[in-house]
Amino acid sequence: MMTFDVLTLFPGMFSSPLQESILGRASQQQLLQVRLHNLRDWAEGKHQTTDDTPYGGGDGMVMKPEPIARAIAELKARAPRSKVLLMTPQGIPFSHQKACNLAQEEGLIFLCGRYEGFDERVRQALVDEEYSIGDYVLTGGELPAMVMIDAISRFIPGVLGCSDSVEADSFSDGLLEYPQYTRPAVFEGMAVPEVLLSGDHGKIARWRREQQLLRTCQKRPDLLETAELDNEDKKILEQLQSKALESDK
Numbered sequence: 742m743m744t745f746d747v748l749t750l751f752p753g754m755f756s757s758p759l760q761e762s763i764l765g766r767a768s769q770q771q772l773l774q775v776r777l778h779n780l781r782d783w784a785e786g787k788h789q790t791t792d793d794t795p796y797g798g799g800d801g802m803v804m805k806p807e808p809i810a811r812a813i814a815e816l817k818a819r820a821p822r823s824k825v826l827l828m829t830p831q832g833i834p835f836s837h838q839k840a841c842n843l844a845q846e847e848g849l850i851f852l853c854g855r856y857e858g859f860d861e862r863v864r865q866a867l868v869d870e871e872y873s874i875g876d877y878v879l880t881g882g883e884l885p886a887m888v889m890i891d892a893i894s895r896f897i898p899g900v901l902g903c904s905d906s907v908e909a910d911s912f913s914d915g916l917l918e919y920p921q922y923t924r925p926a927v928f929e930g931m932a933v934p935e936v937l938l939s940g941d942h943g944k945i946a947r948w949r950r951e952q953q954l955l956r957t958c959q960k961r962p963d964l965l966e967t968a969e970l971d972n973e974d975k976k977i978l979e980q981l982q983s984k985a986l987e988s989d990k
């Protein structure tokens with residue numbers, strides 16, 4: 742079973758997102774466990790202080806190193822092979838591939854920062870890897886930790902039903918997904934593409950692949966550089982590109 746330890750000042754933020762739906766079911770089936778820890782439990786003094794003003798002056802507060810060091814020592818004693826991860830805009834961009842690799846670990850410890858972040862020595866001494874979930878600034882590391890736990894959990898065997906398998910989704914071959922339709926056949930004047938009603942499975946598979954390539958080409962051309970394309974795909978792409986040039990004339 743995969744263990745996610747989360748060290749945070751706001752453990753309450755995690756309870757409902759991780760207990761609903763697929764992750765809730767996976768916890769119940771003991772495919773994974775999320776253990777929430779309040780950093781304040783390792784703080785000292787009457788006020789159990791976890792932050793302090795920055796050396797050198799300036800706005801904001803910095804999280805003190807000692808409570809974090811004590812907490813991580815205790816979590817590591819219980820899970821010696823767990824990697825310690827920190828979420829920050831300075832981190833390595835988190836991706837489908839990183840999620841897949843991290844799912845191979847026995848356990849992960851997510852250290853969630855608040856305020857201006859941690860004393861730099863926390864990074865130096867206690868953190869194994871730093872990740873960013875995107876180029877924007879959040880109020881803390883809790884949401885990034887939840888995003889990562891969600892994306893990593895999908896790669897744990899048994900977490901997804903076979904109907905929504907990891908292989909079938911976007912990014913496993915590096916392309917965006919094809920459009921999906923369900924009943925009714927006509928909705929507000931918009932009909933479902935004829936081919937999907939044809940019952941010709943070969944034709945449907947080719948149409949879907951073409952749609953994947955078309956969408957990726959239009960919306961995320963950067964993905965085509967690393968996508969896994971066979972000769973058939975390359976032929977379809979050339980046709981799409983010559984069609985596009987045709988309509989430009």
Ligand code: 4GX
Nearest residue numbers: 828829854858873874878879881882885
């Ligand atoms: N992708 N943030 C963390 C506080 C902080 C600062 C420095 C540790 C070191 C973010 C992101 C993100 C904002 C999370 C600052 N903690 N994390 N927080 N984007 O914006 O991962």
